[in-house]
Amino acid sequence: VDTTCPIVTRSQRWAKKMAAAGFTVVVFGDPKHREVRGVLAWAGGNALALGDGDGIPDDLPTRLAVISQTTQSPERFALFVSELMQKRVGEISELRVINTLCDATSSQQTAARHLAQEVDVTLVVGGRSSANTRHLLEVCREEGTPAYQVESAEELRAEWLQDCQRVGVTAGASTPESAVEAVVRRVQEIAQELAGTASAN
Known part of the structure; x- marks a missing residue:
């Protein structure tokens, strides 16, 4: 019996789909949280997790898909996406932001x-x-x-x-x-x- 929350399952599927399409999946959330670790696994290694206070790496690939741990606040997720865009302006060729918030x-x-x-x-x-x-x-x-x-x-x-x-x-x-x-x-x-x-x- 799979007791995974359907919203978490949706996040996992998006991570898999975007990684398969050649995007690097960026998960906004607690890197140690089991939900985030599970989503990273679904992306097959083509992913990283960044939490509040983590700096935006300078060496991110140019095609990014951003999703969130389901329990993050919409305000924090929006702020994170904004910071990512500002830091990587001109370096991102394609950015997909998928609302995976509960x-x-x-x-x-x-x-x-x-x-x-x-x-x-x-x-x-x-x-x-x-x-x-x-x-x-x-x-x-x-x-x-x-x-x-x-x-x-x-x-x-x-x-x-x-x-x-x-x-x-x-x-x-x-x-x-x-x-x-x-x-x-x-x-x-x-x-x-x-x-x-x-x-x-």
């Missing part, structure tokens, strides 16, 4: 961004190894609001909620609903504890 992930990141704008602190629930969860955390922090990642309710710290009126909670795509509910319950408990301490003073 729409659900993009929508979730947009919602997290809006949430972070409306609250005093954002809690992102999800596993430390989840790229999706890490990107949500980054998106929330980009809004200038404190944001923390927790895998479980037990990791919550009362000081994160001190002097907060509004707490936002979001979660990675694979986070169980029960984990999110436990975090919300713990936030409510901490809020009551903080209110009790404040009234005692």
